[in-house]
Amino acid sequence: MAVESPLYLDACAAAPLAEQVIAAMLAAYQGAWANPSSLHGFGFEAADCLERSRQAIAAALGFPASWLTFCSGGTEASHAALLGAASGLPTGRLVISAVEHPAVQAAAHQLQAQGWELAIWPVDGVGRVDLAWLDRLLAPPTRLVSVLWGQSEVGTLQPIETIGAACRRAGVLFHSDAVQVVGHQPLAIEALPVDVLTFTAHKIQGPRGIGALVARPDLALGALIGGGGQEAGRRGGTEAVALAAGFAAAIELAQARLKACGGTDPLEPERDRLLAALEPLAGVTITGCRQRRLPHHLSLVLNSPSGQPLPGRQAVAGLWQRGLAVSSGTACASGRASGSPVLQAMGFPPELAGSGLRLSLGPWLTPEQLRSLPDRVRAALLVVQADLG
Ligand SMILES: Cc1ncc(COP(=O)(O)O)c(C=O)c1O
Known part of the structure; x- marks a missing residue:
């Protein structure tokens, strides 16, 4: 394989x-x-x-x-x-x-x-x-x-x-x-x-x-x-x-x-395809504003399918084991043990504020990688949920 x-x-x-x-x-x-x-x-x-x-x-x-x-x-x-x-x-x-x-x-x-x-x-x-x-x-x-x-x-x-x-x-x-x-x-x-x-x-x-x-x-x-x-x-x-x-x-x-994309970020439709693939998953809640958001950015809070908050840092490690480099919270605050102050300021309870994940795309991703991205991330998230849940 x-x-x-x-x-x-x-x-x-x-x-x-x-x-x-x-x-x-x-x-x-x-x-x-x-x-x-x-x-x-x-x-x-x-x-x-x-x-x-x-x-x-x-x-x-x-x-x-x-x-x-x-x-x-x-x-x-x-x-x-x-x-x-x-x-x-x-x-x-x-x-x-x-x-x-x-x-x-x-x-x-x-x-x-x-x-x-x-x-x-x-x-x-x-x-x-x-x-x-x-x-x-x-x-x-x-x-x-x-x-x-x-x-x-x-x-x-x-x-x-x-x-x-x-x-x-x-x-x-x-x-x-x-x-x-x-x-x-x-x-x-x-x-x-x-x-x-x-x-x-x-x-x-x-x-x-x-x-x-x-x-x-x-x-x-x-x-x-x-x-x-x-x-x-x-x-x-x-x-x-x-x-x-x-x-x-x-x-x-x-x-x-x-400019080549008429003034829009060419990654936006790719991000939207990823969002459409992840949003229906049980235990996934998309965070941040839908309409007015960074075009290459997707963020979510990860629970187990039964609704148990999963630790974002462990989810990052689990996704990395499956070849996906993502982050939980900002890189600058990734050493923080407690939940994200940003999610808490948005009204997420402390027990959920440690379950944030961020995926942000860039032009180094090839068309083929982008094509397979939604399936690949969805499959990896399901495994991580099963491992941590
Ligand atoms: C919104 C925002 N402001 C400031 C910074 C800090 O920038 P630098 O790492 O160049 O000091 C970052 C980097 O993570 C950021 O995301």
């Missing part, structure tokens, strides 16, 4: 580097290896490569290149956004959603320690912020709001245009963590009512260790990391030129994929 090769279904944790990304990085490591601040030809070459990467990303995502600060990833970018924006404001209230990534939560707790009041915006059963709270939450002393655009664990997209427009009216600064959204829908960031947006390269087949902070020029954003004045004084440290080149290649690839 032919042994099926393992399938990587964990795009929302990290995506394998695309060949074009490796080629762009190799070229930069070979030709643009110098310090981009150096005042000689080698340095000019590196500076040129860095700026070309900045311009490519900005052009693909619809904003002026001068708005982009490179940093080490989504975690740093969210810290720089929140701590940097707060440094130019009098102490007030910061509002974050109940389903933020731990990176935003950590930055919020730092601000709380500095005297900021922290308010948590409740979400409904599918993980969407409850807009009934909008006016109350934006009233003084609120000065800063952070709501993630695409929830990594349950896939729900937040109504960030509505939230951003309300923040504008209230004179409140708005940050959105767009880590999971970039590359999966066409974006025109300049047109969004968002003051600062953050994302990272490694979810879209770019390198680990580089992310982006996109801030409007009128925003007084204090630097999180000082130093030699790099990135127009917004982020100290010699720039990672080759990573920036890989980041740009990854963004361009993702945009080309969207």
